[in-house]
Each structure stands twice: as C-alpha cells, then as structure tokens.
Amino acid sequence: xxxxxxxxxxxxxxxxxxxxxxxxxxxxxxxxxxxxxxxxxxxxxxxxxxxxxxxxxxxxxxxxxxxxxxxxxxxxxxxxxxxxxxxxxxxxxxxxxxxxxxxxxxxxxxxxxxxxxxxxxxxxxxxxxxxxxxxxxxxxxxxxxxxxxxxxxxxxxxxxxxxxxxxxxxxxxxxxxxxxxxxxxxxxxxxxxxxxxxxxxxxx
Amino acid sequence: xxxxxxxxxxxxxxxxxxxxxxxxxxxxxxxxxxxxxxxxxxxxxxxxxxxxxxxxxxxxxxxxxxxxxxxxxxxxxxxxxxxxxxxxxxxxxxxxxxxxxxxxxxxxxxxxxxxxxxxxxxxxxxxxxxxxxxxxxxxxxxxxxxxxxxxxxxxxxxxxxxxxxxxxxxxxxxxxxxxxxxxxxxxxxxxxxxxxxxxxxxxxxxxxxxxxxxxxxxxxxxxxxxxxxxxxxxxxxxxx
Numbered sequence: 001x002x003x004x005x006x007x008x009x010x011x012x013x014x015x016x017x018x019x020x021x022x023x024x025x026x027x028x029x030x031x032x033x034x035x036x037x038x039x040x041x042x043x044x045x046x047x048x049x050x051x052x053x054x055x056x057x058x059x060x061x062x063x064x065x066x067x068x069x070x071x072x073x074x075x076x077x078x079x080x081x082x083x084x085x086x087x088x089x090x091x092x093x094x095x096x097x098x099x100x101x102x103x104x105x106x107x108x109x110x111x112x113x114x115x116x117x118x119x120x121x122x123x124x125x126x127x128x129x130x131x132x133x134x135x136x137x138x139x140x141x142x143x144x145x146x147x148x149x150x151x152x153x154x155x156x157x158x159x160x161x162x163x164x165x166x167x168x169x170x171x172x173x174x175x176x177x178x179x180x181x182x183x184x185x186x187x188x189x190x191x192x193x194x195x196x197x198x199x200x201x202x203x204x
Numbered sequence: 205x206x207x208x209x210x211x212x213x214x215x216x217x218x219x220x221x222x223x224x225x226x227x228x229x230x231x232x233x234x235x236x237x238x239x240x241x242x243x244x245x246x247x248x249x250x251x252x253x254x255x256x257x258x259x260x261x262x263x264x265x266x267x268x269x270x271x272x273x274x275x276x277x278x279x280x281x282x283x284x285x286x287x288x289x290x291x292x293x294x295x296x297x298x299x300x301x302x303x304x305x306x307x308x309x310x311x312x313x314x315x316x317x318x319x320x321x322x323x324x325x326x327x328x329x330x331x332x333x334x335x336x337x338x339x340x341x342x343x344x345x346x347x348x349x350x351x352x353x354x355x356x357x358x359x360x361x362x363x364x365x366x367x368x369x370x371x372x373x374x375x376x377x378x379x380x381x382x383x384x385x386x387x388x389x390x391x392x393x394x395x396x397x398x399x400x401x402x403x404x405x406x407x408x409x410x411x412x413x414x415x416x417x418x419x420x421x422x423x424x425x426x427x428x429x430x431x432x433x434x435x436x437x438x439x440x441x442x443x444x
Contacts, residue, residue: 050371050417051410052378054389059410062402066207141272148274152382159276172285180273180281187272 041091048088053146057081061153078150086143093139097132098124130201137194141187148183158182213399214408223408226391230416233308233387234377238370240313245320246359250350252321253328263321270318275379278315283307283383308380308387316373323369327362328354360431367424371417378413388412 048056060081065071101124109119151160162179166172213219244266251263270278283304287295298306331354339349359366381390392409396402 046418047414050375050414052375052389052413054378054381055392055406055410055413058389058393058402059406062396062406066403145272145274148276149379151276159274159280162277163280166284172280173289176277176281176285180269180277183273183277184269188268191272 041095045088045091048085049092053081053085053149054152056085057149057153060084074150074153074155077153078147078155082143082146082150086139086146089139089142090136093132093135094128096135097128100131101127133201134194134198137190137197141190141194144187144190145183207403209404210399210401211404213395213401213404217399219395219399219405219408222391222394223388223412226386226388226409227412229305229385229390230374230377230387233305233312233380233385234374236309237312237316237377238373240309241316241320241373244314244317245324246355248317249321249324249328250355252325254346267318267321270315271322275311275315275376276382278311279308279379279383282311282314304380304383304385307383308377308385312373312377312380316369316376319369319372320366323362323365324358326365327358330361331357357433360433363424363428363431367421367428370424371420374416374420375413 057078060077064077064080105123105127106119109123114123147157148159150157151163154160156164158179162175166175169175214223248263248266251259252267254260286307287298287303290298335353335357336349339353340346344352377387378389380387381393384390386394388409392405395405395408399405
C-alpha cells in the first residue's frame with residue numbers, strides 16, 4: 001500500500017535537489033547581462049519559454065539515454081528536464097532582478113574601485129537577490145506543480161501513485177480530489193509565505 | 205552516439221497528416237479552453253474586486269483552489285472522476301462525443317481561468333479608485349460601472365500579462381496527452397512509436413510549438429500597440 005505520506009517523502013529529495021540545482025542557475029541568469037553571452041542567454045530563455053514542459057520531458061527521455069549510451073532512471077530524466085526548463089524561467093527572473101538594481105549602485109561601486117566581478121558579487125547581486133525572492137518563491141510553486149508531469153514518463157510521484165491506487169481501488173473521485181487537496185495544501189502555504197515575504201521586503 | 209538520423213520519416217508515410225491533425229486538435233483545444241478561461245477569468249476577476257463579500261469569497265475560493273493544483277491532476281479529475289458521477293444518458297452521450305477532448309477543454313479552461321482571474325484582478329486594481337467613484341457619482345450601477353468603465357480599461361491594461369498566460373495555456377494544452385487527446389504532443393509520440401525516430405519526431409513537434417508561440421506573441425504585441433491607451437500604459441512594448 002502506497003500511502004500519501006510515503007509518496008510525499010519520496011518527492012521531497014526530488015524537489016530539494018531541483019531547488020538547489022535551479023539555484024545554481026543564478027549565475028547563468030546574470031550571464032545574460034554580459035554582451036557576448038546576451039544572444040546565447042536570449043536564445044536559451046526564449047526557446048524554452050516557447051516549448052511545453054511535456055515536450056522537454058520527452059526530449060530528455062529519448063536524448064539523455066542516447067547521449068549517455070545507457071538507460072537511466074526516470075527520476076534523473078525528469079530532474080534533467082525540470083532543471084533545464086526552469087532555468088530558463090529563473091534566468092528571466094534573475095535578469096529582471098539584476099536590472100532592477102539602481103544604476104547609481106554600479107557607478108558608485110566602480111567609483112570606489114571595485115572590479116566588475118566584485119561589483120556584481122558584493123553590490124549588485126545581494127540587492128538583486130532581495131528583489132527576486134517573491135518571484136523565486138512563485139516560480140518554485142510552479143515547479144512544485146510541474147513535478148506532477150514526471151508521472152507521464154512513469155516516475156512514481158504523487159500523481160502516478162494516485163493512478164496506481166485508482167487502478168486497484170477504482171475510486172477516482174475520492175482519490176483525485178484527495179491528491180488535489182494535498183497539492184493545494186503545499187502550494188497554498190507556499191504562496192501565503194511568498195506574500196508574507198513580499199510584504200516584509202517591500203519598502204514601507 | 206550511435207543514433208542514425210532519418211529525417212525523411214517526417215514527410216513519408218502518415219507523419220505529415222498526423223502532425224497536421226495534432227496541430228488542429230491543439231488549436232481547437234486551446235481556442236475552446238481559452239474562451240472558457242476568458243469568461244471564467246473576467247467574471248471571477250471582477251468578483252474579486254467587488255464590495256459584496258460572498259461573491260468575493262466564491263471567486264477567491266475558485267481562484268486559489270484551481271490555480272494551486274497541478275493541471276495534470278485536473279485533467280485526471282475531469283476525465284476519470286467526474287463522468288462516473290453523471291447520470292447514465294449524459295455519460296453515454298459524452299463517451300460518443302469525444303469525452304477526453306471535452307474533459308481536456310474543461311480542465312484547461314477552468315485551470316487557466318483561475319490564472320486569468322489573477323491577471324484581471326491586478327489589472328482592475330491598478331485602475332485609480334476615482335474611476336469607480338466617478339462612475340458611481342454619475343449614477344451607474346455596479347454592473348454598468350464594470351461593463352462600461354472598469355473592464356474596457358482593465359482588459360487593455362492586461363494585454364501583455366494576458367498574452368503571457370494565453371501562451372501558457374497553449375503550451376499547457378500538451379498535458380492533455382495524458383488523457384489521450386490526440387493533440388500535437390500526442391501525435392509526435394505516435395510518430396516516434398511508429399518510426400522509432402524520436403529526435404526527428406520531437407524536433408518537428410518542438411518547431412511547431414515554437415512557431416505557434418512566437419507567432420502569437422508577435423501578433424499580440426501588435427494588438428497591444430494598437431489598443432494602447434495614451435498616457436495609461438507606461439513602458440509598454442515589453443512582450444512578456
């Protein structure tokens with residue numbers, strides 16, 4: 001018997017790894033501001049924002065085993081797809097965050113003799129990060145909901161578990177409503193938290 | 205990499221026809237769901253800004269519940285869970301008339317409606333309060349104020365984020381493949397199943413989605429420029 005709680009626990013590391021890997025894409029996002037990389041970043045972001053996630057998951061499902069010459073578990077396929085897909089959206093958030101930092105800050109940093117890297121690291125990014133937090137939490141909620149799509153390649157997540165249980169119990173209404181509520185409790189509490197953070201961080 | 209490409213699978217056999225019919229189903233599904241979402245979004249978005257509390261609570265419940273649960277779960281819900289609750293004759297009729305398609309339209313429309321609602325609400329809230337007061341002062345009822353004063357302005361204000369959500373709807377229509385609606389992603393998978401040429405099939409599907417999304421985005425930015433209200437929309441032209 002696959003209990004709901006068990007499945008949530010199975011999902012938890014999945015989500016956490018995703019969060020961390022996505023976080024690593026911050027750097028990728030800031031690269032969009034450097035002149036030679038702008039085109040590359042632009043193409044990356046625009047491409048993945050114009051393609052459905054389901055498509056990206058199927059791409060990874062077929063391409064990753066071909067590239068690695070061996071079959072890999074659904075978990076890693078889905079994870080790769082989510083990271084690549086979400087990074088495009090995170091890149092956009094990071095770009096908006098960096099660009100929201102007042103120009104005078106960069107000029108002041110240059111004036112006191114900081115190098116470009118130092119300016120980015122010690123002046124721009126800390127402020128940008130603060131501006132980005134609400135959007136990042138929102139994006140994380142979107143990602144949380146999108147993890148349900150991992151079930152289409154057979155990964156045993158909450159949605160897939162509901163399907164499996166339903167095949168045996170045949171009580172679709174109760175089951176699907178139940179997992180809807182489980183998802184809802186998670187995402188709604190996160191969105192409340194996002195709102196709280198937004199209010200705390202916005203200058204009064 | 206020992207994968208041999210054979211691009212001709214895309215124009216030999218049934219592939220072309222499958223892709224075309226998939227594209228048509230995707231467009232039909234998206235268009236119907238978009239209409240449903242627009243109606244639900246406008247009504248619930250407006251409800252969320254009225255004074256009358258029960259209406260506001262109803263709209264809030266709708267938005268918060270449907271927006272915060274994955275679309276895939278809603279697909280399964282409308283396809284597997286709801287039909288068994290319906291009376292026998294209706295159910296028979298639905299099974300004869302493409303149940304999965306209509307379940308897909310409902311799931312996508314109701315889910316996206318909740319997201320449209322949020323967009324419209326923020327559009328309405330960005331309109332100065334004095335507009336509503338002026339409408340009330342000139343003797344319009346609340347309905348008339350929304351119909352003739354608030355909504356015409358709000359709907360134009362939200363074209364950029366609305367476009368974004370509409371494109372999301374189009375991309376999300378691919379989730380309908382899980383309830384076996386024969387849309388574009390479904391047909392792409394079918395080509396893959398028949399020809400065992402995954403990369404070619406996926407490339408075809410991906411290119412079609414990209415062209416659709418980028419095309420729609422440029423059309424909408426044209427409409428945005430045409431319908432811009434001078435002095436009200438600042439810094440317009442940003443596509444998303």
